[in-house]
Ligand SMILES: O=C(O)CCC(=O)C(=O)O
């Protein structure tokens with residue numbers, strides 16, 4: 001029997017959301033972004049959506065427009081990328097022995113009318129299908145709804161409780177449930193959870209903002225160092241700079257000059273960066 005997706009409201013406790021995410025592989029937090037934030041995001045996004053070509057293959061979607069580098073293109077996206085509740089959930093969910101995690105990608109995904117359903121997949125397959133131990137979660141993916149997500153417009157389809165099953169498990173569309181949710185809601189799922197964009201049989205695009213997070217020792221899917229100029233990065237708040245990967249990952253990943261934290265490139269003087277493994 002298909003299980004419904006566990007739902008929370010915006011006042012949820014991060015530990016409860018993380019526990020449900022670890023138990024079922026997927027959760028929804030309803031109306032976490034208020035309507036004014038959704039309006040700002042939609043307005044900032046529109047010119048970029050208009051300029052974005054459709055995908056080149058069936059996985060990215062031949063009638064789906066994916067626009068990346070959202071932190072620069074849609075300044076309001078900072079509020080969703082670094083939403084305190086989501087970051088707390090991500091921190092509580094990723095492999096407990098991690099020392100750092102980082103942004104994996106930001107993109108809007110506009111599934112156009114007439115689109116077929118995307119192939120079912122697990123997002124952590126991007127790491128060359130590496131067989132991560134099933135009890136180590138290396139990635140958390142999120143999709144924020146910029147319009148109501150309903151089955152007919154391509155709400156993300158998810159297989160609850162699929163996150164601990166072997167890759168060989170032959171899931172089909174019949175095993176999926178649509179992550180239907182009102183505008184401003186966010187669906188969170190693990191890198192190991194089987195899912196895919198839904199078919200859009202409606203007459204309007206389904207617009208989501210996809211923000212993924214990974215452990216600090218994995219390569220980021222969207223190259224965060226080349227997606228934003230150094231001048232743009234200098235304008236971002238410090239917690240965003242760190243999330244992008246400008247702090248040292250784990251003990252010594254990504255240092256410069258024999259031991260300096262890249263944070264020293266962004267801040268005048270000493271950033272007081274405890275993550276740098278110095279000597280500076
Ligand atoms: O757009 C969606 O609902 C899901 C997209 C997705 O899962 C992906 O591109 O990896």
Ligand SMILES: [Fe+2]
Pocket residue numbers: 121122123195196
């Ligand atoms: Fe995906």
